[in-house]
Amino acid sequence: MSGPGQPLPTALPGRAPKVGCSAAGCAACEVRHLTFCAGLEAAEINHLSALVSRQTHGPHHALFYEGDTAEHVYNVTRGAIKLYKLLPDGRRQITGFLLSGDFLGLAGKDGYSYSAETVTAVDLCRFQRKKLDQLFAQFPQLERRMLKLATDELIAAQDQMLLLGRRTAAERVASFLVRLSERETVRGLPGNPVYMPMTRGDVADYLGLTIETVSRTLSQFKHNRLISLKSLTEIELVDKARLLEMAAS
Amino acid sequence: MSGPGQPLPTALPGRAPKVGCSAAGCAACEVRHLTFCAGLEAAEINHLSALVSRQTHGPHHALFYEGDTAEHVYNVTRGAIKLYKLLPDGRRQITGFLLSGDFLGLAGKDGYSYSAETVTAVDLCRFQRKKLDQLFAQFPQLERRMLKLATDELIAAQDQMLLLGRRTAAERVASFLVRLSERETVRGLPGNPVYMPMTRGDVADYLGLTIETVSRTLSQFKHNRLISLKSLTEIELVDKARLLEMAAS
DNA sequence: CGGTCGATTTGACGCACGTCAATGCCTTGG
DNA sequence: CCAAGGCATTGACGTGCGTCAAATCGACCG
Numbered sequence: 001m002s003g004p005g006q007p008l009p010t011a012l013p014g015r016a017p018k019v020g021c022s023a024a025g026c027a028a029c030e031v032r033h034l035t036f037c038a039g040l041e042a043a044e045i046n047h048l049s050a051l052v053s054r055q056t057h058g059p060h061h062a063l064f065y066e067g068d069t070a071e072h073v074y075n076v077t078r079g080a081i082k083l084y085k086l087l088p089d090g091r092r093q094i095t096g097f098l099l100s101g102d103f104l105g106l107a108g109k110d111g112y113s114y115s116a117e118t119v120t121a122v123d124l125c126r127f128q129r130k131k132l133d134q135l136f137a138q139f140p141q142l143e144r145r146m147l148k149l150a151t152d153e154l155i156a157a158q159d160q161m162l163l164l165g166r167r168t169a170a171e172r173v174a175s176f177l178v179r180l181s182e183r184e185t186v187r188g189l190p191g192n193p194v195y196m197p198m199t200r201g202d203v204a205d206y207l208g209l210t211i212e213t214v215s216r217t218l219s220q221f222k223h224n225r226l227i228s229l230k231s232l233t234e235i236e237l238v239d240k241a242r243l244l245e246m247a248a249s
Numbered sequence: 250m251s252g253p254g255q256p257l258p259t260a261l262p263g264r265a266p267k268v269g270c271s272a273a274g275c276a277a278c279e280v281r282h283l284t285f286c287a288g289l290e291a292a293e294i295n296h297l298s299a300l301v302s303r304q305t306h307g308p309h310h311a312l313f314y315e316g317d318t319a320e321h322v323y324n325v326t327r328g329a330i331k332l333y334k335l336l337p338d339g340r341r342q343i344t345g346f347l348l349s350g351d352f353l354g355l356a357g358k359d360g361y362s363y364s365a366e367t368v369t370a371v372d373l374c375r376f377q378r379k380k381l382d383q384l385f386a387q388f389p390q391l392e393r394r395m396l397k398l399a400t401d402e403l404i405a406a407q408d409q410m411l412l413l414g415r416r417t418a419a420e421r422v423a424s425f426l427v428r429l430s431e432r433e434t435v436r437g438l439p440g441n442p443v444y445m446p447m448t449r450g451d452v453a454d455y456l457g458l459t460i461e462t463v464s465r466t467l468s469q470f471k472h473n474r475l476i477s478l479k480s481l482t483e484i485e486l487v488d489k490a491r492l493l494e495m496a497a498s
Numbered sequence: 499c500g501g502t503c504g505a506t507t508t509g510a511c512g513c514a515c516g517t518c519a520a521t522g523c524c525t526t527g528g
Numbered sequence: 529c530c531a532a533g534g535c536a537t538t539g540a541c542g543t544g545c546g547t548c549a550a551a552t553c554g555a556c557c558g
Contacts, residue, residue, distance in 0.1 A: 085407065085408075085410075085411045085498075087411070087415060087416075087497075087498065088497055088498075091415040091416075092415070093410055093411040093414040093415045095407045095410050095411075106400045106403060107400070108400060108401055108404050113403075113404040113407055113408075114407060136393075137389075140386075140389050140392065143389065143392050143393065143396060144385075144392060146396055147392060147395055147396045147399060150396060150399040150400055150403060151355045151356070151357060151399055152357060153403055154355060154362075154399060154402055154403050154406060155357050155362040157403060157406035157407060157410065158334065158344045158362055158363060158406060159334075159362075160406075160410055161334075161342055161344050161406065161409055161410060161413060162334045162336070162342040162344075164410055164413035164414045164457065165342040165413045165454075165456075165457030166336060166340040166341070166342045166457065167336075167340075168544080168545095169544075169545070199505070199506090200505075200506065200507095201505085205414075207414075208413065208414030208415065209545080209546090210545075210546055210547080211505090211506080211507095212506095212507085212508085212545085212546075212547080212548095213544090213545060213546075215506060215507055215508080216507080216508080216545095218507095219507070219508080231554095232505080232506075232553095232554080248336075248337055249334075249336065249337075417514080417515095418514075418515070448535070448536090449535075449536065449537095450535085450536095458515080458516090459515075459516055459517080460535090460536080460537095461515085461516075461517080461518095461536095461537085461538085462514090462515060462516075464536060464537055464538080465515090465537080465538080467536095467537095468537070468538080481523095481524085481535080481536075
C-alpha cells in the first residue's frame with residue numbers, strides 16, 4: 001500500500017460528521033474542549049480567533065509531506081485525516097487517524113515528521129506556528145495545554161507500539177474497532193455502528209498488516225457474530241464485550 | 250519474554266558510562282544540555298538544585314509500574330533504563346531505552362503509562378512533579394523545554410511504529426544498532442564498538458521479535474562481516490555504511 | 499441499464515519468523 | 529577446579545500472516 005488514495009464517499013447519508021467552527025468563529029467552536037484552545041477566557045479566545053485561518057478540503061488531499069518546513073499547526077473541526085510515514089521502497093506506516101477536535105502539527109527541527117492527507121472532506125483551523133508561539137508567551141496556559149496534548153499523543157503512540165510489536169492480527173483489528181468506537185463516543189456520536197471512513201488499505205497500514213489480512217479478519221469476526229457490516233464503512237459492533245476482551249490491555 | 254531480569258555486568262572494563270551530576274549538583278551536571286534543565290540561568294539552576302533528590306540503583310531494579318500514580322519525574326545521569334508495557338498474558342513491549350541525559354516521567358491522568366526498570370546500575374535526578382509544576386509557573390522556559398522533549402519523544406515513537414509495523418527483522422536489528430551508536434556519539438562516547446548492556450530478550454521485546462530471531466540476525470550480520478562481537482554487550486560495527494543502508498528511512 | 503474501474507473479498511500457496519528443544523558459554527560460588 | 533544457573537546460540541520444525549491471483553461487489557457514468 002502506498003501512493004495517493006482513490007475516491008471515497010465524502011459523507012454518509014444520515015451520518016454526516018458534526019460540523020465544527022468553520023463559520024461562527026472560535027467562540028462557537030463545538031470541539032474546542034478537545035483542542036489546545038480549551039480553557040481559555042473569552043478575551044483570549046478572541047486573540048486566537050484573530051490568528052486562525054479556516055480551510056476546507058475534499059477527500060484525499062495532501063496537506064503536507066514529511067520533511068516539509070513546519071509552518072503551520074492545525075485543528076481538525078470536521079472529517080478525518082491520516083498521518084503516515086514511508087520507507088524508500090514504498091512501504092507505508094500510518095501513525096494515526098485524526099478526527100474532529102484532534103490536533104496536528106507538532107514537529108521537530110527537521111520539519112514535519114510525517115505526511116498528512118485527508119481521508120474524507122475536512123474542515124481545518126490553521127495557525128501560523130510563529131504567531132502561535134508569540135501567543136504562547138502571552139498565555140502560558142496554552143503551552144501547558146499543548147504539553148498535555150503532546151503527552152496524550154505520546155501515550156497513544158506507546159499503546160500503538162504494543163499493538164504493532166506484540167498483538168495478533170485479530171487483536172489488532174478488534175482493538176482498532178473498539179478504539180474508533182470510543183473516539184466517536186467522546187465526540188457525542190453513537191459509536192455503534194462505527195463509522196470507518198478509511199479504506200482497508202489504510203487500516204492495514206495503520207495496524208501493520210496487509211489488506212487481505214484485515215479483510216479476512218473482518219470476515220471472520222462477521223462469521224463469529226462479533227460484528228455486522230452495514231456497509232463497507234459502517235460496522236456494527238454486535239458483541240462488544242468479546243471485542244473488548246480481545247483488545248484487552 | 251517477561252518477568253524480572255537477571256544479573257548483568259554492571260560496568261564494562263574500560264567502558265564505564267560517563268559519570269553524571271550525582272555529587273556536584275546541577276551546576277556541574279555533565280548531561281544538562283540534554284535534559285529539560287538545559288538553557289537555564291545560574292539562579293534558575295539553583296532553584297532546580299534545591300528540588301532535586303539524587304538516587305542510585307543497581308541493575309534490574311524496578312522504579313515504578315504502569316498505572317502507579319505519577320509523583321515523580323526523573324533525569325538519568327548514568328546508566329541505562331528500560332520502559333515497557335505488558336499484556337495480561339505476559340507479552341511485553343519495551344517502548345524505549347533511556348541513557349544518561351534522558352528524561353522519564355511524562356504521564357497522563359491514569360498514572361505512568363509504562364513500567365520502568367534499570368538495565369545497568371544508574372544514577373537518577375528525581376523531582377517531585379508537584380514542585381516542578383510550581384517551578385514551571387515561575388520559569389515558562391522550562392515548560393517550553395519540556396514540550397520540546399515530549400515532541401522529540403513523540404517523533405521517536407512514530408519512527409518506532411514504522412519499524413514495528415513495516416520493517417523486516419534484519420532491518421530492525423540494523424536500525425537498532427545504528428541508533429544506539431548514534432546516541433552514544435551524541436553523549437561524547439566513541440559509538441563504535443556499540444555498548445549494548447541490555448539482554449537479547451530486551452532487544453527482542455523492543456524490536457517486536459523473539460530472542461532467537463535477534464540472535465540469529467546478529468549471527469548472520471557477523472557472518473556477513475557487518476559486525477563483530479567483542480563480547481556479548483560490545484558490538485563493533487564493521488560495515489557501518491551497509492548497516493545504515495539497511496536501516497534507511 | 500450495461501460497462502468500467504477500483505476496492506474488497508476469497509482462495510491457494512509460500513515464507514519469514516515463531517516455537518520447541520538441545521547445546522554451548524560465561525559468570526559465580528563453593 | 530568444578531558445579532550450577534542463566535543467557536545466548538543453533539537447529540529442526542510449525543504456523544500466522546504475506547503474496548499472488550482470481551472472483552465479486554459497488555459506485556459512477558454515459
